[in-house]
Amino acid sequence: MPFDPFAEIVRGFEGEPAELIPILQRVQAIYGYLSPESVGRISRWLRISENEIFGVATFFAQFRFSQPGEHVIKVCLGTACHVKGGEQILDVLKRRLDIQPGESTADGRYQLERVACLGCCALAPVLAIDEKVYADTSVLRVHQMLEERENREDA
Amino acid sequence: MKTLEMQRAHAVQAWNGLQNSARPVIYVGAGSCGLAAGAAEVIEAVEAYLAKKRIGADVLKVGCIGPCYLEPLVDVQMPGNPRISYSNVTAEVVRELFDSFFEKGEVFRRHLVGHFSENGFKGAPKFFEHPMLQRQVRIVLRNCGIIDPENVNHYLARDGYKGLEKCLWMPWSDVLEIVKNSGLRGRGGAGFPTWRKWLVCRETKSDTRYLICNADEGDPGAFMNRSLIEGDPHAVLEGMLIAAYTIGASKGFVYIRAEYPLAIQRLKSAIAQLRELGLLGRGILGSEFDFDISIKEGAGAFVCGEETALIASIEGKRGMPRTRPPFPAVAGLWGKPTIINNVETLGTLPNIIRNGAAWYSQYGTETSKGTKTFSLVGKLRRTGLIEVPLGMTVRSVVYDIGGGSVKGFKAVQTGGPSGGCLGEEFLDTPIDYEALGAAGSIMGSGGLIVLDRNTCIVDTAKYFLNFTQAESCGKCVPCRVGTRHLVNILERISQGKGEVSDLARLERLALAIKGGALCGLGQTAPNPVLTSLKYFRGEFLSHISDKRCPAAVCRDLVHYRIIKDKCTGCQRCVKICPTGAITGPRSEPHNLDMSMCIKCRSCYEICRFDAIAGDAIVIEPGA
Ligand SMILES: Cc1cc2nc3c(=O)[nH]c(=O)nc-3n(C[C@H](O)[C@H](O)[C@H](O)COP(=O)(O)O)c2cc1C
Ligand code: FES
Numbered sequence: 044m045p046f047d048p049f050a051e052i053v054r055g056f057e058g059e060p061a062e063l064i065p066i067l068q069r070v071q072a073i074y075g076y077l078s079p080e081s082v083g084r085i086s087r088w089l090r091i092s093e094n095e096i097f098g099v100a101t102f103f104a105q106f107r108f109s110q111p112g113e114h115v116i117k118v119c120l121g122t123a124c125h126v127k128g129g130e131q132i133l134d135v136l137k138r139r140l141d142i143q144p145g146e147s148t149a150d151g152r153y154q155l156e157r158v159a160c161l162g163c164c165a166l167a168p169v170l171a172i173d174e175k176v177y178a179d180t181s182v183l184r185v186h187q188m189l190e191e192r193e194n195r196e197d198a
Numbered sequence: 199m200k201t202l203e204m205q206r207a208h209a210v211q212a213w214n215g216l217q218n219s220a221r222p223v224i225y226v227g228a229g230s231c232g233l234a235a236g237a238a239e240v241i242e243a244v245e246a247y248l249a250k251k252r253i254g255a256d257v258l259k260v261g262c263i264g265p266c267y268l269e270p271l272v273d274v275q276m277p278g279n280p281r282i283s284y285s286n287v288t289a290e291v292v293r294e295l296f297d298s299f300f301e302k303g304e305v306f307r308r309h310l311v312g313h314f315s316e317n318g319f320k321g322a323p324k325f326f327e328h329p330m331l332q333r334q335v336r337i338v339l340r341n342c343g344i345i346d347p348e349n350v351n352h353y354l355a356r357d358g359y360k361g362l363e364k365c366l367w368m369p370w371s372d373v374l375e376i377v378k379n380s381g382l383r384g385r386g387g388a389g390f391p392t393w394r395k396w397l398v399c400r401e402t403k404s405d406t407r408y409l410i411c412n413a414d415e416g417d418p419g420a421f422m423n424r425s426l427i428e429g430d431p432h433a434v435l436e437g438m439l440i441a442a443y444t445i446g447a448s449k450g451f452v453y454i455r456a457e458y459p460l461a462i463q464r465l466k467s468a469i470a471q472l473r474e475l476g477l478l479g480r481g482i483l484g485s486e487f488d489f490d491i492s493i494k495e496g497a498g499a500f501v502c503g504e505e506t507a508l509i510a511s512i513e514g515k516r517g518m519p520r521t522r523p524p525f526p527a528v529a530g531l532w533g534k535p536t537i538i539n540n541v542e543t544l545g546t547l548p549n550i551i552r553n554g555a556a557w558y559s560q561y562g563t564e565t566s567k568g569t570k571t572f573s574l575v576g577k578l579r580r581t582g583l584i585e586v587p588l589g590m591t592v593r594s595v596v597y598d599i600g601g602g603s604v605k606g607f608k609a610v611q612t613g614g615p616s617g618g619c620l621g622e623e624f625l626d627t628p629i630d631y632e633a634l635g636a637a638g639s640i641m642g643s644g645g646l647i648v649l650d651r652n653t654c655i656v657d658t659a660k661y662f663l664n665f666t667q668a669e670s671c672g673k674c675v676p677c678r679v680g681t682r683h684l685v686n687i688l689e690r691i692s693q694g695k696g697e698v699s700d701l702a703r704l705e706r707l708a709l710a711i712k713g714g715a716l717c718g719l720g721q722t723a724p725n726p727v728l729t730s731l732k733y734f735r736g737e738f739l740s741h742i743s744d745k746r747c748p749a750a751v752c753r754d755l756v757h758y759r760i761i762k763d764k765c766t767g768c769q770r771c772v773k774i775c776p777t778g779a780i781t782g783p784r785s786e787p788h789n790l791d792m793s794m795c796i797k798c799r800s801c802y803e804i805c806r807f808d809a810i811a812g813d814a815i816v817i818e819p820g821a
Contacts, residue, residue, distance in 0.1 A: 060514050061512070063514040068495055099516050105497040122645065122662075126647065126649060126653050128799065134796075159498075160419060161234075162425075164419050164645075165421075166235055176234035178234035182803050
C-alpha cells in the first residue's frame with residue numbers, strides 16, 4: 044500500500060466525532076494550518092460535514108486556514124502586557140513587517156499573531172518568536188531584535 | 199499495596215541524600231517565567247562551566263518559586279552548606295558565582311537572595327524571610343520551586359500521595375465531610391463550596407461520572423494554574439484522584455490551554471509515572487477504585503473556561519455555553535454527572551486530607567477559609583506568584599509583598615475581565631470573596647493587576663471590554679451586541695469625542711447586559727466598566743470635558759515633546775523614528791513635528807535608555 048500521511052496523522056484515534064478538535068490540532072501541528080484537502084479527509088474519516096468542521100474550527104482562535112510564515116511572532120496582549128505597553132510593541136511590529144496580526148510577510152519569513160496571555164505576566168511585556176519567549180521587552184528591544192535578525196541573515 | 203510503600207522509602211532516601219549530598223547541587227528555576235527571563239542560557243552556562251572545570255555536580259530544573267521578577271533564579275548547594283538562592287543570574291554571573299564557590303571556596307555575596315536552611319546560616323538571610331515571601335503561607339505551592347517536578351520521587355518523599363492513601367481507607371462520605379469542614383471553596387472564580395457540588399454529583403444515579411480539571415486559565419494576566427502544574431504536577435493529579443474517589447468518577451480529563459506547552463508536557467510525564475506506580479488504572483493501590491486521566495488541549499477560546507462551554511468543546515463541538523440547570527453535576531459531559539474543578543482547588547485537596555479540616559480552616563476568614571494564590575503583576579516593584587491566607591488586606595499584598603508602585607499606586611484590578619478596579623480607598627479591604635464582591639469586584643481566579651498613576655482607567659476598561667467582546671461566543675444578543683456598543687462608547691471617550699451623557703448610557707447598557715446575558719462571560723463583562731465609572735468618574739470626565747488623559751496613555755489625547763534645554767542632539771531618536779517626524783543636525787536640539795508623529799514611543803524609549811540626555815523627550819497629557 045502506498046504511504047498515506049493522513050493514516051499516520053489519525054493513528055491512535057478511533058474515528059469518533061468527539062475527536063475532531065484533537066485531530067485538527069494534530070493536523071495543524073504537522074502542516075502549520077488546516078488546508079481544504081485536510082478538512083476534506085477529516086470530514087470523510089469522521090463522517091462529519093466539512094461545513095460542520097469549519098464551524099467548529101473557526102470558533103477557536105488556535106486554528107489557521109492559510110500557510111503561516113516561517114517564524115511566528117506572538118505579541119502578548121494580556122492585561123499585564125497591555126498596561127505595560129504591549130499594544131505599542133505590536134504597532135512597531137506591524138509597521139516594520141508591514142503586516143497585520145494574522146498575516147505573514149510577503150517573503151513568507153514572518154507571521155504576526157496577537158495572543159491573550161503567555162503566562163509570564165510578571166515579566167510583562169512579553170513576546171514569543173516561535174517557541175522562545177522574551178521577557179521584559181520594549182519598543183526599543185523589538186527594534187533591536189529585528190535588526191539583529193536582519194544582520195544575521197545578511198551575514 | 200507494598201510497592202508504593204517501597205517506592206516511598208526509596209524516594210525518602212533519595213531526597214534526604216540530595217539534601218545532604220556530597221556533590222554540589224545546582225537548582226535552576228526553569229518554569230515558563232524563568233525560561234522567558236533566560237534560564238535556558240543560564241543552564242547552558244552552568245553545564246559548560248562544570249564540564250570545563252570537570253566538576254561533578256547535579257543540576258536540577260525546578261519550577262517557579264514565586265518572585266518572578268528575580269528570575270532567572272539559581273540555587274547553589276555546596277556539601278555542608280545549605281541551598282543558597284541567587285537572583286537575576288546571567289551567563290556572566292554564573293562564571294563569577296561558580297568561581298567564588300569552586301575556586302575560592304567562598305559564598306558569593308552579590309545577587310544573593312537567601313538560604314533554605316531551617317537553622318540560621320552565617321551571613322545570609324533566610325530565603326523565606328525575603329519581603330516578598332515573609333507574609334505568605336505556602337500550602338498549595340509548598341513544593342513549587344523546591345522539588346524537581348519531573349521526579350515523582352521528590353513528590354513522594356514530601357508526603358506525596360499520602361492524602362490519596364488515606365482516602366482509600368475511608369468511605370467517600372467521610373472524605374466529603376473533611377472537605378466540607380475545611381471550608382474549601384472553588385478557586386476557579388465563583389467560590390462555590392466544593393463539597394456541595396460533589397454531593398449533588400455523587401447522589402445523582404448514574405453508571406458513569408466524570409471529573410474535569412479546569413486548567414484553561416483564561417484570565418489574561420493570570421498564571422497561577424500554569425505555575426502550579428509546571429512546578430508540582432503531582433499535587434494536581436493527587437487532588438484529581440481524591441476528588442474522583444469521593445464523587446465516584448472513573449474517568450478524568452485535564453482541559454488545558456494550548457498556550458502552556460511546558461505544563462502540558464509536565465502533566466503527560468506525571469501521568470505516565472502514575473501509571474507505572476499503579477496509581478492510575480484499575481484497582482488503584484489494591485482498592486476497588488478505578489480511574490484514568492486524559493489530557494484535552496484547549497484551542498484558544500476564553501469562553502471555554504465556562505463549564506458548559508468546556509464540556510461542549512471536549513465533546514468536539516463549538517465551545518458554546520448552555521443555560522443551567524441542569525448543572526453539570528447532574529448532567530454534564532455526554533449527559534453524565536460531571537464535576538469541574540479548578541487546578542488550584544484540586545491541588546489544595548491533598549493538603550487538606552493529609553493535615554485535616556481544622557488545620558486548613560485555621561487560615562482565612564469566617565466565610566473564606568484557607569489560602570489563595572494570586573498572580574501579582576503590573577506596575578509594582580515585586581511581581582510574581584504569591585499564596586496568602588484569605589482575608590489579608592489589599593495594602594499588605596500591594597505594599598508589604600509587592601513593594602508598592604514606583605510611580606504611585608492608583609488601583610488594583612481583581613477578577614480579570616469579570617472583575618473591577620479598586621482604588622486607594624480599598625487598600626484596607628480584606629481580600630476575601632465577600633469583601634471583594636461588596637466592593638463591586640470579584641475574587642476571580644487570582645489575577646491581581648496593579649495600576650499606577652501612569653495607567654489610564656478608561657483605557658483599562660476599554661481593554662477589558664475589547665477582550666470580552668472579541669471572546670463573546672455570539673450565542674446571546676445582550677453579550678454579542680451589547681458589549682460591542684460598550685466598546686464603541688469607550689473608544690469615543692478615549693479619543694476625546696465622548697459626551698457627558700455617555701456615562702449614563704454606559705451604565706444603562708452595562709446593567710442590561712448583566713441582567714440579560716446567557717452565561718457568566720456576558721453577565722460579568724460589564725463589571726470593569728461599572729466599577730471604573732463608580733470609583734474613577736473624574737478620570738472619565740477629564741477625557742470627555744477637558745479632552746485630557748491624565749495618565750498620558752490614550753493616544754489621541756497626548757502629545758510628545760522634546761525639551762530643548764535637555765536635548766544634546768545625539769540623533770538617536772532621529773534614526774529610530776519610523777516616520778521622519780524628528781529632524782535636526784547633530785549636537786543641536788532636535789525638532790519634533792507632531793503632525794507626522796504616530797506616537798509609537800520609539801523616540802521616548804531610545805532617549806531614556808540609549809541616548810546621551812536620557813530624559814529629553816516627554817509624553818504629556820493634552821492633544
Ligand atoms: C467566561 C468564563 C470563563 C471561565 N474561565 C475559567 C478558567 O479559566 N478556569 C477555571 O478554573 N474556571 C473558569 N471559569 C469558572 C468555571 O465555569 C467553573 O466555575 C470552575 O472551573 C469550577 O471550579 P471550582 O469550583 O474549583 O472553582 C470560567 C467561567 C466563565 C463564566
Ligand atoms: S499578560 Fe502577557 S504574559 Fe500574561
